[in-house]
Amino acid sequence: MRRTPATVAGRLLVILLTLLVSGCGQAPVRVTPNDFALDGPPRGHLTVLEKWADPEYAPYFEAAVREYERRNPGVRIDLQAVGDQPYKDRIAVLAASRKMPDIYFAWPGRYARKFADGRLAADLSEPLDGTAWGRSFEADALDAFTFGGRRYGVPLDMDAKVFAYSKEIFARAGVPREPRTFPELLTACDRISAAGRTPLAFGNQYGWPAGHLLTQFNAMEVPPAVLARDYDGDGGTEAFTHPGYERAFDDLAQLRKHCMGPSGTSMSHESAQTRLLYGKAAMQYLETLEFSYLSTKGGAPAKFAADWDFFTMPAVPGAAGSAGAVAGGADGLLVANSSPNKALAVDFLKFLTSPDQARKVVRDLGWLSAVRGTADAARLKGLPEAQRTLAAKDMALWLDTRADDKIVNPYLSAAEAVLGGRSSAAEAVRQVREGARQAHRFRVRD
Numbered sequence: 474m475r476r477t478p479a480t481v482a483g484r485l486l487v488i489l490l491t492l493l494v495s496g497c498g499q500a501p502v503r504v505t506p507n508d509f510a511l512d513g514p515p516r517g518h519l520t521v522l523e524k525w526a527d528p529e530y531a532p533y534f535e536a537a538v539r540e541y542e543r544r545n546p547g548v549r550i551d552l553q554a555v556g557d558q559p560y561k562d563r564i565a566v567l568a569a570s571r572k573m574p575d576i577y578f579a580w581p582g583r584y585a586r587k588f589a590d591g592r593l594a595a596d597l598s599e600p601l602d603g604t605a606w607g608r609s610f611e612a613d614a615l616d617a618f619t620f621g622g623r624r625y626g627v628p629l630d631m632d633a634k635v636f637a638y639s640k641e642i643f644a645r646a647g648v649p650r651e652p653r654t655f656p657e658l659l660t661a662c663d664r665i666s667a668a669g670r671t672p673l674a675f676g677n678q679y680g681w682p683a684g685h686l687l688t689q690f691n692a693m694e695v696p697p698a699v700l701a702r703d704y705d706g707d708g709g710t711e712a713f714t715h716p717g718y719e720r721a722f723d724d725l726a727q728l729r730k731h732c733m734g735p736s737g738t739s740m741s742h743e744s745a746q747t748r749l750l751y752g753k754a755a756m757q758y759l760e761t762l763e764f765s766y767l768s769t770k771g772g773a774p775a776k777f778a779a780d781w782d783f784f785t786m787p788a789v790p791g792a793a794g795s796a797g798a799v800a801g802g803a804d805g806l807l808v809a810n811s812s813p814n815k816a817l818a819v820d821f822l823k824f825l826t827s828p829d830q831a832r833k834v835v836r837d838l839g840w841l842s843a844v845r846g847t848a849d850a851a852r853l854k855g856l857p858e859a860q861r862t863l864a865a866k867d868m869a870l871w872l873d874t875r876a877d878d879k880i881v882n883p884y885l886s887a888a889e890a891v892l893g894g895r896s897s898a899a900e901a902v903r904q905v906r907e908g909a910r911q912a913h914r915f916r917v918r919d
Contacts, residue, residue: 502571502592503811509600509819516547517814519821522567522574523553523806524560533837541824548817568593573809575818579626581617581802582875588807589625595808598624600819609826613868614803614843626805627822628843630834632762633801633863634685635783637855642670642755651784655724658787662732665755671734674754676745683738683888684873684881685800686728686758690721692798692869693789700794703909706877712909713902717793722891722898724789729892732756738892750777761801761859765839768854783855785862799866802874803843835860883908 525534531554538550553574555563560578567573573593579585588594601607601624607615610628618626638651643661646668652658662672677683691700694717703712729738734754746766748754750773765771769778788796806825808818824830831842832850839853841860848860873881887904890896896904 504592505811505813505815507596507599507815509597509816511816511820514547515545515817515820517817518549518551519576519814519818520551520574521553521576521806521821522555522560522564523576523578524555524557526554526556530838533833537825537830537833541821544824548821550821571811573811575809575812575814576806576822577809579618579805579807580874581626581628581805582870583878584874585618585626585805585807586620589620589623592810594625595810595812595815596623596625597627597808597819600823601627606823606826609828609845610843611845611864617803617868617870618805618807626807627826628803628805629826630838631801631803631841631843631863631868632760633785633799633841633859633866633868634689634758634760635785635799635859636673636756637749637759637764637767637781637783638756639749639752639777640780640782642668642752646670646755651782652787654787655727655789659727659731666731666734670752671748671754673728673732673734673756673758674745674748675733675738675758676740676742677738677889677892678741680885680889681873682742682758683725683892684885685871686725687721687884687888688800688869688872688875689786689798690724690789691718691794691872692800692867693786693792693794693796694718694721694724695794697795697867704872704876704880706880706909706912708909710910713906715793718905719898719902720789720792722887722901725888726891726898729894733892750774752777761841761856761863762839764853764855764859778854781855783859785866795867795869797866798869799863800871801863801868802871803868877912879912880905880908 523534525531534552534554538552542548542550564577568591579588585594601615611631614628614631615624617628618624642665646665648661648664652661665672675682695715699715702708746757746759749757750767767773767778767781769775785799806822808815812818826844828844828847831844831847834840834842835847835850835856836852839856841856841863845864848857851857851860872884876884883905887896887901891898891901
């Protein structure tokens with residue numbers, strides 16, 4: 474099961490959550506004391522609502538709950554796992570009724586912030602800041618749930634976008650090494666095209682893959698402070714005026730021209746991956762969570778499974794942003810502000826993110842852990858290298874979970890127009906700026 478940032482339905486849900494957690498017409502939020510110190514051995518009852526119901530993942534969480542209960546006989550945990558969309562529906566209803574589970578799942582960035590702003594998520598700064606537990610996490614993963622300098626979530630895993638490629642096709646096309654700069658990537662694509670293969674299999678049928686690429690290019694082309702201001706909707710009339718935004722769209726256009734081939738980008742991401750696995754294309758821009766699909770166990774042909782590698786987006790010369798940025802995110806768990814068992818909830822989260830459990834996440838689920846020093850547990854090809862590589866990178870949260878709701882739709886629409894050759898980079902930026910102006914007018918009117 475591939476996990477991707479917010480779809481259109483997901484963005485609509487965020488808007489709904491904005492209304493729900495704002496308190497309009499709702500009962501007041503019940504807030505219990507932020508007492509995170511256990512009074513004696515762990516005991517009590519917890520409800521945990523999460524979205525890992527898939528048979529690939531559910532057994533791990535069920536086993537973790539059983540192990541915590543075994544170690545702490547006075548504790549009972551009601552674990553409820555549902556799929557992505559059912560989770561979004563259920564948590565929205567619970568937020569409206571102010572009856573939150575003790576612990577609940579959240580995507581990073583804007584989605585999690587709605588709960589923090591609505592006072593439905595407990596401030597976990599005390600048990601995290603300046604403690605061994607807090608220092609055990611990758612900083613970017615922890616920061617994905619940090620708002621206004623306060624910690625509201627505990628990251629469990631990480632994900633990032635990389636180029637997976639066929640070493641055989643690269644060699645036959647005369648590409649001597651992984652590209653180190655963006656121009657080298659474009660040159661490699663030209664060589665692969667000349668050798669009769671599609672350089673980059675890219676499916677943008679549902680819009681989010683282009684959003685991932687713009688997440689990457691924006692982070693490289695725009696200074697971090699400017700990017701954060703504009704994504705948050707705080708740029709006013711100056712939003713998205715930095716020249717790096719137009720450069721990012723131009724980067725996207727260049728990638729389309731040199732790398733994506735004549736077949737277009739309207740296919741699904743899954744269809745594009747099939748082209749990679751069966752030698753029709755040299756590369757695919759995919760998530761590290763998809764590494765399992767590149768193995769024979771995941772359905773890949775043995776020839777490809779034995780002979781692929783990956784690299785992150787190479788640096789763009791002269792860019793004003795972060796040269797080491799990589800598009801990605803982290804899944805996290807929040808504690809309800811209304812929970813009568815905050816100390817127990819934090820103790821369970823400490824267990825769930827302990828080094829032993831984190832290594833099981835890497836080994837058994839094939840995920841990148843948000844806990845430092847766990848790469849050695851990986852069984853899946855590419856995962857240890859990815860964990861070490863990404864630890865040295867700057868995580869750029871997915872555009873469609875990071876940016877203001879009213880900016881996301883114009884951005885994805887502009888990206889699709891650029892990929893389709895219907896819009897220039899300058900025209901695309903004008904479309905985004907208009908969306909930002911409308912968002913600013915809406916905020917001022919409110």
